[in-house]
Amino acid sequence: MKQYFPLLLLAISSCNISNRSYSDVAKWVPSGFDQSKYILLVEKYPGKEKWNNAMKEFLDKHYSGKYEITDEKNILSTESKYADKKYKYAVMWKVLDGLSNSNRTTFTPATTTTTYYSDPKYDINGYFRDRASGTDYPQTQKYNNYGWQGFVPFFNSVIKYSK
Numbered sequence: 001m002k003q004y005f006p007l008l009l010l011a012i013s014s015c016n017i018s019n020r021s022y023s024d025v026a027k028w029v030p031s032g033f034d035q036s037k038y039i040l041l042v043e044k045y046p047g048k049e050k051w052n053n054a055m056k057e058f059l060d061k062h063y064s065g066k067y068e069i070t071d072e073k074n075i076l077s078t079e080s081k082y083a084d085k086k087y088k089y090a091v092m093w094k095v096l097d098g099l100s101n102s103n104r105t106t107f108t109p110a111t112t113t114t115t116y117y118s119d120p121k122y123d124i125n126g127y128f129r130d131r132a133s134g135t136d137y138p139q140t141q142k143y144n145n146y147g148w149q150g151f152v153p154f155f156n157s158v159i160k161y162s163k
């Protein structure tokens with residue numbers, strides 16, 4: 001049993017969401033994004049208030065730049081208190097409509113299982129918006145299988161990319 005303990009520990013630690021990130025980050029983070037130069041606007045996380053609070057706690061702990069959480073209306077407005085150029089970039093959230101990404105196939109050595117998800121509130125993907133040009137950047141093409149904690153790999157990717 002002792003010989004399997006390091007393997008078990010490795011398997012458990014690799015499942016830890018706090019270390020996850022997306023490998024395609026260069027395709028969806030603006031090349032000019034610099035967390036030390038701009039104050040990042042972050043749309044309030046959809047769903048339950050405790051999810052938004054968890055995102056705020058995560059950002060407070062891991063994101064070294066300045067950020068502010070606000071609603072979509074303030075982000076899209078050119079006349080809100082965030083009209084200043086220091087708020088050039090925003091992170092917006094998209095809750096998938098339940099049709100795309102609602103059919104997932106998983107493979108195991110002995111079986112193939114297709115799981116259907118009817119509750120779209122757990123399919124939350126982030127994307128950047130350049131507020132100066134009105135450009136929306138694409139979402140990650142990696143599958144978000146982190147449920148309501150999808151902000152963790154999203155921001156881990158941003159943090160790694162913009163260092």
